[in-house]
Amino acid sequence: MAETIFNSVPKHNYSEQEPTINPEEFRKVIHSRRSVRLFNGTPIPEEIMNECLDLALLAPNSSNLQPWEFYWVKSPDKKSELVKACLSQPAASTAAELIVCVARSKTWKQNANIMLDVFAKSNAKIPSSVIDYYKKIVPLAYTQGYFSILGTLKRLILSVRGLKTPTPRNPVSNSDMILWATKSCALATENLMLALRAFSFDSCPMEGFDANRIEKILDLPPDAHIVMVIGAGKRSPNGIYGPRIRFERNLFIKEV
Structure with missing residues (x-):
C-alpha cells in the first residue's frame, strides 16, 4: 500500500499521561442524564x-x-x-x-488558518504532512464553489477514483457541508x-x-x-415525564 497523508503516522515526540477514571461515576452521569x-x-x-x-x-x-x-x-x-x-x-x-x-x-477556512497560526507559533517541530494537510487537503476537501459547481466536479472525480481504491466521497455539496458541521x-x-x-x-x-x-x-x-x-x-420533581425507554439492544448493535 502506498503511503499517504491518511495512512502514515507523522513523526512526533508528544505524549500525554493517561488519567485514571472511575467508571462507576461515569455510569452515574450517563444513567442520570x-x-x-x-x-x-x-x-x-x-x-x-x-x-x-x-x-x-x-x-x-x-x-x-x-x-x-x-x-x-x-x-x-x-x-x-x-x-x-x-x-x-x-x-x-x-x-x-x-x-x-x-x-x-x-468557518472551516478561517479555522484552518488559525490552526496554521498555532503551528507557526509553536516551539514544537510540526510534521510537514500536518502543515500540508491544512494548506492543501482541507481546502480541496471543503471548497464547494458557487452553486456547488466544484463539488459536482469533485463528485465525478471521486466516483471514478473510487472504482479502484478506497476514496472519501464527501463532502461534495453545500448540503454535505451542513451535515459535516x-x-x-x-x-x-x-x-x-x-x-x-x-x-x-x-x-x-x-x-x-x-x-x-x-x-x-x-x-x-x-x-x-x-x-x-x-x-x-x-x-x-415532575420534570421527567416517565421512565427511560430503550428498545432491544440487538436492533441497534450489530456484530459483523
Whole structure:
C-alpha cells in the first residue's frame, strides 16, 4: 500500500499521561442524564455554566476545525423571544439557561488558518504532512464553489477514483457541508449535557423551534444551521415525564 497523508503516522515526540477514571461515576452521569421537561427555577452559577461550555468545546470534531458556535442567551429580552420561538414549551420557559447550538458550514477556512497560526507559533517541530494537510487537503476537501459547481466536479472525480481504491466521497455539496458541521456540533452538545449532569444540573435538547425566528433573534450568519436548543437547570420533581425507554439492544448493535 502506498503511503499517504491518511495512512502514515507523522513523526512526533508528544505524549500525554493517561488519567485514571472511575467508571462507576461515569455510569452515574450517563444513567442520570435525562431529558428534563420542567425545571424548578434554581439558577446555575455562572462559573459552572462557563465550565460546562468550555467542556463542550473539548468534543472531538472534524480535522479540529471546530465548526460550531454556542449562543448562551443571557439578555432577558432575547431569552423571552427565544422561549416563544421554542413554542413556549416548558423545557424552554422554565429553564434557568438557554443555549442555542449552531453548526457553521463555512468557518472551516478561517479555522484552518488559525490552526496554521498555532503551528507557526509553536516551539514544537510540526510534521510537514500536518502543515500540508491544512494548506492543501482541507481546502480541496471543503471548497464547494458557487452553486456547488466544484463539488459536482469533485463528485465525478471521486466516483471514478473510487472504482479502484478506497476514496472519501464527501463532502461534495453545500448540503454535505451542513451535515459535516452538524455532526461535530452534535458531539459538542452531548459534551455540554453530560457536563451539566456531572455538576448535578439537567438539560433538555430541543428540536421543536422556529429556526427562522431564532436566526433573526441571534442575527445569525447565512451559513449558520441551528442544530438544537439546550434548556438547562435543576429538574423539578415532575420534570421527567416517565421512565427511560430503550428498545432491544440487538436492533441497534450489530456484530459483523
